[in-house]
Amino acid sequence: MPAQRKRKAEATTPVDENCPTVAMFRQYQLELDTKHDKHERLVKLSRDVTIESKRTIFLLQRLTGSSPDIKILEEAWEKLKAIENIKLLSIAKELDQEDPYKFLRAYSPGLQEYIEAVSFYHYLKNKKLVTLEEVQKDLTFITTCSSMDGIDNGLSQLTTQKIEKMEILDTQCKVICSESEMDKESREVQVHVPPTEYILGLADLTGELMRLAVGSVGKGDLDTPFQVRDFLQLMQSGFVSFGNCGREIGRKLHTLRQSLQKVETACYTLQVRGSEIPKHMLVDVLSSGPSDYGSNFDNDMAANDD
Structure with missing residues (x-):
């Protein structure tokens, strides 16, 4: 039998962490992790919206007769407003300065269930269909936020990441803060419908x-x-x-x-x-x-x- 050739030990080249190519892929990794974290947060919020909307629909099914109970309608309206001002507002903040269609599949189930609940409420109260403009108006909010909000959300979700990623976020934070000077302004955010x-x-x-x-x-x-x-x-x-x-x-x-x-x-x-x-x-x-x-x-x- 021919003698087995011994494989020469391959020389391992140490990775230069300061190499521009390595830094570029580190940045890609950070962007993907941030996107996936935001997607998961939107999925959880959408699930909460679905649950609360179903509860509102079950409440509205208790109405009978041509003249519905005013107390039940008021309770349902309060539930819908709570969904808007808590869960859907959080979704709107997550989608601020983002392409909404990129994350549409994440919050679509909750949005559809909310529209079903709102349209059911409008039918029972007014015997007519709620319009797209009315739904979009209810999902448009005025909130006080700064350019630091997106960075803070990213930092809170990346506490277990490596130090290099934190340094990249810190650098981005300083650049944004220097440009905006930490000005907090009231601006419009919305859940795109x-x-x-x-x-x-x-x-x-x-x-x-x-x-x-x-x-x-x-x-x-x-x-x-x-x-x-x-x-x-x-x-x-x-x-x-x-x-x-x-x-x-x-x-x-x-x-x-x-x-x-x-x-x-x-x-x-x-x-x-x-x-x-x-x-x-x-x-x-x-x-x-x-x-x-x-x-x-x-x-x-x-x-x-x-």
Whole structure:
């Protein structure tokens, strides 16, 4: 067998930390870490917005009748304002001087859920749809901040990083401070609401309106289903005017059609067979599938006869 060649020990060249190339990649690493940290903070804030918005929607579902309870509306309004002034304001500060579309996927779920809650509130109070301009106005804030805010946020999130990264931040901080002289001014920050996010939030509203229509029957309110039906028909006529829409909008448009179909079938049942069905059975009949309305009612009546 041929003698095995011994691999010569490779000479290791020490890395010069002061090399411009190394410093450049250190800077790239710092920028990526800062971006990922901001993304994670936005995801957590979005999750909090989603939770609080769902609680507001559950509260609004307690409203019944054509004249809603003022106390519940006021409580829901306070919850919405708390979401805006705490969680969404924090998101707006995170997005200050940033491209909002770069982080849109991080806070999109919370924004859509908030739009759903706000639009549900406006419908119950005013019987109309909230506009994109109204939503954007509520998510525009005047805050007192300085050029140090972004640096402070970065420093607080990088305490475990290496000393070299801290020195880079310190250098950037000194340059910015020398240019702005630490002037604190009131400036406008906002959570940017793209039209697509607004549309997706409104599409989610249709499910809540469907539940409102069916639930109101069990509470003796037989007018709300017909009002919701007319409103959903107007919404569908607006949605179908969209041409080449994305996959997510198409999926939610399908959900809108299903919700409208359930409400229309419920209104048909109330109008045609409402006098036949006892009031205590209306909710069970309307909650069943559209094709099961007749069979469920006949089976229940047969069971009662037995």
